[in-house]
Amino acid sequence: MKRISRRSFFKAGTTAALAGILGFKSAPAQARAFSGYAHSKAVLVDLTRCIGCRSCEAACNKEQGLPAPATPFTDQSVFADTGHLGHRRPDDKAYTVVDRTDSPLADHPLFRKIQCNHCLEPSCLTACFVNAYTKTAQGAVIYDPSVCVGCRTCMVACPFSIPAFRYDSALHPRIMKCQFCYETRLQYDRPPACVEACPRDALTFGERESLLRIARHRIRTRPDEYVNHIYGEHEAGGTSWLYLSPVPFAEAGFDTTVPTEPIINYVKDFLAIVPMVLTIWPALFAGFHLLARRNRVHPDSADTEISDE
Amino acid sequence: MKYFLFAAMAISIGAIPAGGAPPPEDEPPRLIVLDSLAHFYEPVRFDHQLHIDYADCAECHHHTTASPATDPRCTICHTTATAGASVACRNCHGTKRPSGEDAAKPRPSHRYHIDIVSLAGAYHINCLDCHQAVDAGPIECIDCHAFTEEGKKFFHLTDSLLGSPKNQGADQ
Structure with missing residues (x-):
């Protein structure tokens, strides 16, 4: 041998x-090189139109069967009651919240709707070792509680601090986050409930590419009303929720330190x-x-x- | 059944002139009841006559009333004032929400108008922005339209909370 x-x-x-x-x-x-599924859906949020009426919050609550709120959705005092964070954030009882920012650059309060931004390359998905998360071809980042082991790594991984954990249920602990109304609406190409509830068309639903065209059109035709930036076009590698703002995004309460590369x-x-x-x-x-x-x-x-x- | 049909027709028409005899054809209506979107809120009684006294037609109706458009963005193309087939808001602003599809349409008229707001959007953007700019007129939701029973349920409003001072005079 x-x-x-x-x-x-x-x-x-x-x-x-x-x-x-x-x-x-x-x-x-x-x-x-992945830049999102072709023809995937998105939502454009226009801060110049939002007046903080919280209709989107009420619609989300109803659509997703979430617990009743502590005060009615017409209650405007929630904007001042922000706790130690200094701003409102979604939790296990609300997949979306509207947050108010009083910027010295704007002559009126600014409102921004906060929910899962449905990243094109979600870091929650890549952080999950049991594959509880899925990025669907329509653009939603959905979560499957049946395989989740409750490690909460996704909560740490998310650059927008979105996934919340239902700590108060001993028998059914799970991650709670916006699902883009995938089960009831998005998979049938219907807009999410919050979009349909908005009285001022501050939310526009459509294909991401089309919404980017609309966003650029608004900036081009009203240059004095918008900053020349679409938040979410590149942030965290691109997100399915896009934002327009009348003031620099840091002034409106956005985290502008989020890198443009996907976290992964x-x-x-x-x-x-x-x-x-x-x-x-x-x-x-x-x-x-x-x-x-x-x-x-x-x-x-x-x-x-x-x-x- | 007859009354039901009439009500259904009125809702489908969207805006019915009310308040006494309707004015002649060529005269603007004095009062318009906006009820095509009434679901969570009661219909809005819009005093059209009051607004005629305060604003030019074009400020709300763009170029459709045959008065020249005032917005410089409009006058790029709409150089002459041409009357529209209808001056009603719902003629151009549909009850369907705008969507990204509007931007993808190849029609020439959609090269610029890729972003037309819905009827609800047109009302709330036009009315509220103007009321805030001139610091007059109703601003709160329930200043214009009271909640329906369904609306109260939707917003988790109980009767005791609806009239409480906490929900009055909240800043927008």
Whole structure:
């Protein structure tokens, strides 16, 4: 039987390891070009039109069968009662909330509707190790509670702090977040309930590409009423909810530190080598170990020590 | 049944002149009841005569009343004032919500008008923005239209909360 020399073993091992690294690296490089499903749906939110009537909140509550609110949806005092965060945010009892910002740059309060932005490359989805999240071809990021183990990694991963956890249910704990009305509406190409409830057309539903055209049209025809920026066109790699604002977005309460790269891009390179480390490295280093020790007898052995030198 | 049909017709027409005998054909209506969208709210009684005294026709009706358009964005194309087939808001602003499809239509008239608001949008944007700009006229939701029973249910309003000071005079 032909014996493998130490040199040929290292040669083969190094070649295999390099092939592994290069092979794994080429896959994410291709996936980086993903810019959303063709003809996927989106919603354009126009802050110049929103007056904080909270009809969208009421519609969402009814459509999703969420618990009754503490005060009626006509109650405007909720805008002042923002808690320690300083702004309102969706929770396990409300998939969407309207938040008020008093910017010195605007002569009236600004209202922005907050809900899941349905990223084109959702970080909640990539963070989930049981695949509870799905980005549907229509654009919704939906969640399947039946497989969720409640690790809440998605809550940490989301750049917009959207997924909320239903802590107060011991028997049915689960993530609660906007589903884009996928089950009842979006999969039939119907707009979500909040859009249909808006009295001032501050919310427009349609294909993402068309809404970007409409958004640019509004900026172009009314340059003095909008800042030249569509929030969500590039933020977090692009989102299915897009925003127009009369003041710079940071002034309107938006997080403008969200990177334009999809969050997953920051960890793709690392995640790509994890399978290799877990599969190739044990075999490789076990081989090195065995090769190095192949003729040595365990010191505790009672046998006489044999040297082949 | 007769009354039901009449009511259905009135709703489908959308705006019926009310308040005494209807004015002659060429005269603007004095009072318009806006009820085509009444669902969560009662119909709105819109005093058209009052607004004629305050504003030019074109400010609300664009170029459809044959008075020249005032908005510089309109006058780029609408150089001459041509009367529309109908001056009613609902003639151009449909009850259907605007959608991205409007931007994708290849018709020449949609090169610019890719973003026409719905009837509800037209009412609420036009009325509210003007009322805020001139600091007059109703601004709160229930200043114009009272809630229907369905509307109260929708907003989780109980009778005790509806009239409470907490919900009055809230800033918009």
